[in-house]
Amino acid sequence: MEFFSPTDLLGSSPILALGLFSLIALLVNAFLKNSAGMVFYVSAVGIFVAIGCSIYTFPMNATAFSDMLLVGGYASFFSVLFLVIALFSMFIAKPYLEREQYHYGEYYVLILLATIGMVMLASSADLITAFLGIEMMSVSFYVLAGYFRGKLSSNESALKYFLLGAFATGFLLYGIALIYGTTGTTNLLRIVTMYPQPFNDPLHIIGWGLILIGFGFKVAAVPFHMWVPDVYEGAPTPVTAFMSTGGKAAAFSVFLMTFSVPMSMRDERLMTVLAVLAAASMLLGNWFGLSQTNLKRMLAYSSIAHAGYMIIGIASATPMGQQGIAFYLVSYALTNLGAFGIIAMMEKENGGNLNYEDYAGLGKRKPALAALLAMFMFSLTGIPPFAGFIGKYYLFASAVQSHMTWLAIFGVITSLFSTYYYLRIIVYMYFKEATNHEEIKLPGLTFATVILCGAGIVLFGIVPSLIFDLMKSIF
């Protein structure tokens, strides 16, 4: 009996490529002195190779390793997204770490390892691979959050994340066990065929509930969100950028895929629970966002709120909702990477220059930077012609389609709250006099990345069909 076929190899090629290059990077880091720059390039090449593999497998739409992994389509779409996020976050990280004098090769190795986990998540056709992916990603994140060894806040952030993360993982695993116990399989494609008998089994639905808790933690949904502000604030800014975009996108990719199984039955109970989670996340995320003074913390609460918007797409259980989530993730990733890139450039040693007041008068001091940040804030608010608008539109429309109009209205009202704290930064930048006249250095690599993000949200905001056309072959 063969252990694997050529399709298996080809299908897992993005994961294999990332694994190979992370090993090379690790070796380079171990045997060459002052090799951080070199590791950076090796990792970047690895990511490009993986992007190539993902794009090559895109048309395949198959499974590999006895239905353990999805190949092409859905998996490729999200893999490319994660890989681009990883690359951009590296571009933001390099100048930042050099400035903070924490530039070591292991940073990039950890990014690659986390990305392997993410790609596995998007490719998982089985709860076991999903679990592996989640752990692979999370463990790398725990380490990355505490990357600033010498800083107390960074250590605290890592520890909190780890403790609560381990707690959540337990529920996820327990849920998987219950699903296996009631259906005899962990394979997402086969659970479907076991319907509908197990659904009447309370243990089965509790299994889904527990999995929901695990995922809810990873996507930062209320009430499993408590870690988010502390971790986002304490972790190094490029790590926060990576976690809040890549981590969230990966968690949603597996959340969406996994829950397409129970949601295809349009089970009222699960729909209600998801809708309540979405509403609570939108409400509390935006509410707490109002009173923040620190930008990283504000974006943390914003991230909770955006998780709420996206859960609408899962709760509505329509193709429009699924496409909406995929689009939203692209736009949210670009927007947040851009915003965190700007924060990383503005930041001073020891977490200085992170408050609203520090951005006063930026419109005059650095017009291009201020304009870009304003664009990102508009996109987060959901104002056309930026991508954030289209994403929100689809998600709210999907709620209406699923007869959950109240949820759409709730989303619109809470979005209204959010305009206050998003536009507040614009008020500071353009309508307040600068108090701080220290020179702001704009490292070329980070700035170019931020410009790319800005161009992306404009492009996808005006021509959303670039992404929706791709999705026609996925969903």
Added chain:
Amino acid sequence: MYSFAPLIVLFPLLGFLINGFFGRKIKNETLVGSIGTLAVASSFVVALLIFVEMVGSPVEERKHIVTLFQWIAAGSFSVNVAFQVDQLSILMTLIVTGVGSLIHLYSIGYMHGDAGFWRFFTYLNLFIFAMLNLVLADNYLLMFLGWEGVGLCSYLLIGFWYDRNFEKGTTGDAAKKAFIVNRIGDFGFLLAMFLIFNTFGSLTYESVFAQAAGFSPGVSVMFWITLLMFVGATGKSAQIPLYVWLPDAMAGPTPVSALIHAATMVTAGIYMAARSSILFSLAPATMEIVAVVGLLTAFFAGTIGLVQNDIKKVLAYSTVSQLGYMFLAVGVGAFTAGLFHVMTHAFFKALLFLGSGAVIHAMHDEQDIQKMGGLQKYMPWTFRTFVIGSFAISGFPLLSGFFSKDEILWKSFADGAPWMWVIAALAAGVTAFYMFRLVSLTFLGKERFDHHHVHPHEAPKTMLIPLLILALFSIIGGYVGIPHVLGGHNYFEEFLEPVFAGANAKMMLPMHDSAALELGLMAVSVAVGLLGMFAGWKIFTEKPEIAENTAKKFSGLHKLLWNKYFVDEAYDAVIVNPIKQTSDKFLWKIFDVKIIDNTLNFSAKFVEATSNILRRIQTGVVQSYAVIFVAGILFILGYLIVW
């Protein structure tokens, strides 16, 4: 060639982006100006090539839809960014880009030395981009995008010299007035769009018009759709009651007045009505309203123009009046006649505005024609072209304006009513009179300016070339549509007619073949025009005392006209001030301060208080986070099990 249509829209966008991002750094005026001008000229070339191919192809193959990408798709609602290239849209594109590139060229000379030179060209390109979207769109939503875009550009350009004074306020006030009045109209358009979507389930022309063909005239929903559209059109095309912004729009630089407030943007309403001709044909009541409003506008705006002394104001009221003619044509179902006048008017009104710009330029920003006179000597070429423009607009036989205006007059008689013709012909006489009053006071007669301060000079070449080209077209532009009764062939009508086939079938206009009547009416209207021209010239060059005496004798009437029928004052008294008063006394001091602020303060305190309580939950202690977590678990599992 049709597939290149998106390029037409793309070039001005590129020009806008280049000048917008780098214009400030380029510093070289010639380069900035050339980028802006070339962007529009390239679009013109592409449009011209498409036009040539269109003319060479059979009639039924002249309409093409070029889809760029899907824009929004949600449920049953789907809109593309797609361009409909057909006879109507290519005509409008040619006018916009053709006249547009001449005005861009002219602006290089006119705006020379202005601190905002690059900004000016950036806005102009953005305007052309928006206008082309408006005319080329294949659906109402994209048209609306262009519609709003031209409104925005108009606002930006009227207030271009935001630090200058204008009449009782600043140019900013004029810009705001234009924007707000336009917004009122836009709201009508928006409502019309909602109604269209509600009725037809689509916003795409093809699908809407195909379904509309199944309706019979007189359905009430059609009345509301077209009436709301017409409200939009009165805003953008400056018709009663929303025309008041256009004369104030003269606060902008003169090329802007020529391009936006005379030749292109203000014709958007006509274009919209023509594009939706089949909808209008289903609503005879709206058509009647359109015709009457157009006619009244043509007449009243013309009479205001009789007594104004600001060279641009006269032209502005003249524009309002000419737009009235176009709506008259649309209202009586003569869509091609209306568009014919759109085209010829674009030539001669752009010419007149650019000529007035040259005069203002030469007179160091003096606009009062009472302080001019005798400029013929100093600016011979400007004078010649200006006179050609004046002849054309006055409907002097065999110039462009004659053909288009006469067609409208005839149609208003034949398809409208004799009384319409009478007023329209009178308005034509009024037009001829104020135009030649303008020519006489500006270029002829005694020099009334202060020679110590003002040294008039001929305009530079970049300004003269566009004048000459426009003058040429003001002469020959009408020969594409010679009426049959004069033994010619109306190529223009033949070219456009297929677009209106659906509408014509619904209206079933009677056939007229009374050549004698048509010729007779033509003779009368020409005579009225000539009389007006002669009187305007004679009185204001030789016997200005006649005008003064008449003004004294009918001082009440003169005062009425001089103050533009007190419409601005009436609007101030009836609409603006009540709104201001309510805003100030009630909305601000009571509603805002007492109710809103208190509610806000209360909710702010509430949020503050609650976040202070809630903040205690966010203690930073992991154990307490886990407690919340467990509470969440209990809720979810509890709900799933108990339900």
